[in-house]
């Protein structure tokens with residue numbers, strides 16, 4: 001831990017300060033407390049809208065997807081209907097909604113049909129963004145802080161480079177470490193002391209577990225929490241296999257045969273770097289346009305295969321080179337961030353399942369993200385047929401588990417759910433190794449982490465736009481067409497998603513929604529009128545105050561947002577305010593990404609790293625930062641969790657603070673609640689089948705009262721809550737009073 005580490009409360013003070021200065025209300029609360037709050041809100045909704053028994057009947061007719069996904073959207077539609085009745089003014093906004101819808105439908109027609117499941121298009125190379133007007137319109141100054149020293153990492157695609165690197169390594173070995181020796185870990189499995197002694201004890205256990213799977217010729221999922229060194233464990237294990245020269249049961253290889261590693265594009269070069277550091281003898285070639293090998297890729301595949309080398313490639317490249325790759329019998333195929341194949345329908349999921357390999361491994365810190373079908377897809381790769389066909393799995397496991405999780409489940413449904421969750425857990429346990437940071441913290445000694453959700457009020461302009469959009473003809477029509485079947489009708493579903501995207505844009509910054517006026521476009525527009533001016537957005541005002549304080553305190557920040565449009569707005573702001581920053585989004589070339597990460601981690605003069613959640617949030621190590629802002633929530637809780645874990649991982653020495661920004665009372669709050677719901681489902685299978693019901697009954701006042709903060713890490717949070725105009729407790733009282741009034745009538 002660094003000396004004189006500034007204490008957390010000062011950070012939170014900045015929010016109070018912000019309220020005085022900027023007139024924006026914001027209140028924050030611990031993530032864990034808010035999880036309870038969000039659950040209660042869902043519970044209220046559930047109780048208000050469903051008669052006992054109604055839900056389960058409905059569920060038996062629906063697919064898992066609709067059960068897990070539809071509730072809040074239905075609620076949303078009903079709320080808009082009510083709101084529409086109450087308000088009698090009509091505002092017409094000149095929106096290009098129709099065009100946008102068509103564009104949106106066009107962009108999404110190849111998608112998985114679910115907001116949760118990744119399709120082959122939803123990659124880490126393209127951001128979640130359908131409106132690119134902003135990039136053309138924004139008057140963005142050039143980032144004059146051009147990054148120098150973003151070194152490119154060479155891989156071993158080029159044989160001459162590999163030989164030179166190997167010779168240099170052997171020379172250094174002789175000079176630096178003559179004592180390096182082979183240790184026998186368990187019957188026949190050997191590994192050099194150089195590697196073994198540098199692993200943490202739980203990592204050594206992990207390597208032994210991987211070897212156990214190898215002996216049984218079975219696949220497995222290494223599901224350790226993010227940042228605990230899954231990459232390192234796999235490299236150590238592969239190196240051990242190579243050194244042990246054991247003859248494989250079901251194939252002709254001795255030691256380790258040719259191997260494929262598939263990972264998100266952003267971490268391709270991180271894998272190469274880790275191999276070079278931990279097991280330099282492997283020949284590791286990148287099969288991707290960012291790789292060193294410039295010749296014919298089929299020739300490269302052939303060469304690496306004969307050399308028993310390792311190919312590191314991306315999920316897209318697997319699709320691109322599938323036919324050539326499938327010509328060979330690989331020894332191992334390893335999927336990093338394997339949750340990318342959670343959609344069983346996606347081409348990439350089907351492609352990786354076609355490899356004829358005796359050994360398959362998967363690494364992911366978020367094995368289950370949204371529903372049980374995803375877990376099935378992952379296990380269908382690592383242990384085909386373990387969980388039966390998808391249909392059998394759905395009938396025997398998913399539906400009973402989901403049904404038993406609702407508040408109004410019957411005792412029989414509850415008992416069945418527990419039974420099925422327990423047997424599912426028992427079935428998968430031998431093939432799943434998952435350690436949490438809490439469990440191993442005694443060994444790795446990570447510094448403290450604090451995670452807060454900051455509920456920010458909208459500015460008046462945002463509020464009017466938001467309300468106006470809800471009253472617009474577009475929403476009006478949507479509600480007319482809406483109702484229970486909206487999800488099954490492609491066009492209506494797309495319209496609902498466009499409407500939600502619009503609301504999210506307004507929450508992020510009103511200018512993302514509004515057409516640019518001529519005045520704002522003009523070169524000499526005043527700063528207040530200019531596109532993306534920070535004071536027009538409640539959340540940006542909060543960002544501005546936080547960055548000011550953190551700059552003084554010498555904290556360094558990862559700033560994540562979902563879209564490139566918002567990246568542009570934030571970038572403009574950083575330039576105007578004179579922050580030194582780096583940026584990474586889907587347009588950043590893959591070969592420069594690792595260099596940018598290295599530069600940020602090593603060069604403390606950079607204040608902020610601006611990233612899109614999907615590109616910069618997966619797999620990378622960004623321990624140079626100790627503050628994280630997640631500017632807007634994703635539908636999928638795992639996407640935000642992945643982002644948040646970039647800084648709080650092995651190698652971090654400072655206390656880490658994470659802020660998730662949520663626009664209070666808006667669609668973002670509903671998204672956040674749904675995240676919590678999904679997280680509980682995941683815990684139920686991965687941790688404890690007896691875990692509480694998804695919708696927990698609790699005393700509202702307990703959940704929403706101000707905590708005694710003295711004993712907790714962040715006493716200032718209570719003050720923010722107390723001073724806020726938006727008090728959850730008040731809102732609930734109001735709600736209860738309204739309900740009583742209605743009943744009296």
Ligand SMILES: Nc1ncnc2c1ncn2[C@@H]1O[C@H](COP(=O)(O)OP(=O)(O)OP(=O)(O)O)[C@@H](O)[C@H]1O
Pocket residue numbers: 198199200203224225226227228229230231232233364365618619620621645649650651
């Ligand atoms: N035994 C070790 N000694 C030193 N550094 C380590 C060790 N194990 C892991 N690390 C470092 O910890 C960081 C995280 O490791 P790694 O990227 O393998 O984690 P991960 O579990 O794969 O994370 P994610 O799920 O986010 O991809 C890396 O910088 C890695 O070099």
